[in-house]
Amino acid sequence: MTPIHTLHILNKAPEHPRSVACMGALMPGDALLLTENAVLALAAQCSTLAGIRVYALAPDVAARGLGQCTGEAALVDYPAMVDLTAQAQNVISW
Amino acid sequence: MTPIHTLHILNKAPEHPRSVACMGALMPGDALLLTENAVLALAAQCSTLAGIRVYALAPDVAARGLGQCTGEAALVDYPAMVDLTAQAQNVISW
Amino acid sequence: MSTLIVIDQPPYGTWAGREALDMAFSLAAFDQPVALLFTGAGVNWLRKLQETSEVEQKSVEKNLSAAPIFGVEAMYADAAACVRYRLTLEDMVAGVVMSESSSDLLNQYKHTAFAG
Amino acid sequence: MSTLIVIDQPPYGTWAGREALDMAFSLAAFDQPVALLFTGAGVNWLRKLQETSEVEQKSVEKNLSAAPIFGVEAMYADAAACVRYRLTLEDMVAGVVMSESSSDLLNQYKHTAFAG
């Protein structure tokens, strides 16, 4: 697995302006971790992100009843979230 | 002056999802009062609203340096804001 | 006086929707007519099978299912928001009515209160 | 370690931007390299002639003008957001640099902190 350049942690619903800005700022080699309300992007008809690894925090996915529609996103638990932040060169919380 | 059916008080920036929803909910005979961050709609390139009276709270307009670009909106002070809420049949704070 | 409580924020990430629900239940407890409108990302309150133990919050699914019993007159879901979040009536708690036009709905109520 | 403080919320309606400015000034006070990026509705922080007495808050215009003196290395404004809010360099406090690509800018800093 190639290293993550920047890990973008997004915790806002797809309609939130910062969520829109985050999606526009992703670069090849980056990874996106959806947490809290941002996991709703898995249900919303959002555009797919070419070349970006997408993760979603499983406890937040379960809380919002979205276990069935994770699509391309890899589900991670809190320890795996920590691993992602340790592996990435940079971390940005949106 | 015809009476206001519903006075919509909006206090969120144009990007905010609730701001978008408010703009879509306006009906002929309604009035829109922009307060706090919502006065930034005067500067942003927003679509004009046919048949809707638009007001903007002057102290918020002044705070944000927008005195020069009020366009079609009528500036009101706090006493006039009170008058609007007293005159309107319904008031919705977005 | 009839009241419409509008919830447009998703569950668990903020408390606003939860506290708006309390407002609706409180009106109903005082025998005041009240309905709920879920719109925008707020429609996600209505999705079935919310499993909240790992985020250490109480699920609101049970409360919502009990809303009609508590005297909440109607639970509306904005149809366009449901399409956006791929929610059909089958995916949602019982008793939800689709609203094709939320602005018409807002016009029918004397008193409207948004969540937070 | 260079830090970019990002302000994407407008002034006065919330406190987040104000507290983010304090973060930038604090880094500068400790001689740490720091720059500010104003983007989205946050570009409105930079508009000249903010007259805040009637909303009973302190204007931040003076603080921003003094940012270079306090050691803030750069104040960037997202160019697309400025277009949206009809802001040109002439309308803004002194010392602002237009940023054509905020994602490139984010990439140049080791440490990024958003306002609230």
Place this chain on the structure above:
Amino acid sequence: MAAIQLQNYTLVITGAPYSSQAPQTALSFARSAIAAGHTLDRVFLYGDGVHLASAFSAPPSDETSWPAEWAIFLKDNDIPGVACVASALRRGLVNESEQKRYELPASNLLEPFVIAGLGEWVEGTMASSRVIYFHAGG
């Protein structure tokens, strides 16, 4: 211009001071309403708005103290100010009886604010001809 009918207002504040502009806008509105001859049935603090009733808020001396300004306004005009008990307890705002119940060293509720249930809001909506909400902006 037609004479404006006098109204009885309930104001509901859900945005916190030093986080949102809601307490300032609401106070400016309330002062103007009273000056125009309207009445204020009550002011209800809900959600994050309960922080407006904090007796411990200590902003810098060159900034307005919104809790203090609101307390003076309510006292001067004999208007009830009520913070929702469920919102308040979660957020660390207690009156004397809650202080005793939870064995805390003091109350931090600013007079003349009181703590009570959502029933106070329901009563306000029933007693008033206008209910105006002041939410956090964004």
Place this chain on the structure above:
Amino acid sequence: MAAIQLQNYTLVITGAPYSSQAPQTALSFARSAIAAGHTLDRVFLYGDGVHLASAFSAPPSDETSWPAEWAIFLKDNDIPGVACVASALRRGLVNESEQKRYELPASNLLEPFVIAGLGEWVEGTMASSRVIYFHAGG
């Protein structure tokens, strides 16, 4: 899978409990970081996040007390928890020395949290290999 390099984290929480999910996500993260052998240099509360350090927060007994859970975690792991003084004073959170200065009846700062300036955050960013922010969602 390659071994993960151990990091020294500073966590910054800007979202309030019972208003945002930030304190819960941050605590789950913090527990997992410690369990994986990483260290936490400090936890810094900023903006509305300072409410997490309230000793007066009294949520219903069937809800998690985020201030209490955080206090236990910090004590058990001997991790400094710092609330920004400017954010705290505006929002009605005071330690004993501020209590005396403002002549308030008590402190409402929950141990082991302390109140200090933004310099603590600057030091955290300098001392840590990772700074992770937990903002309010929306």
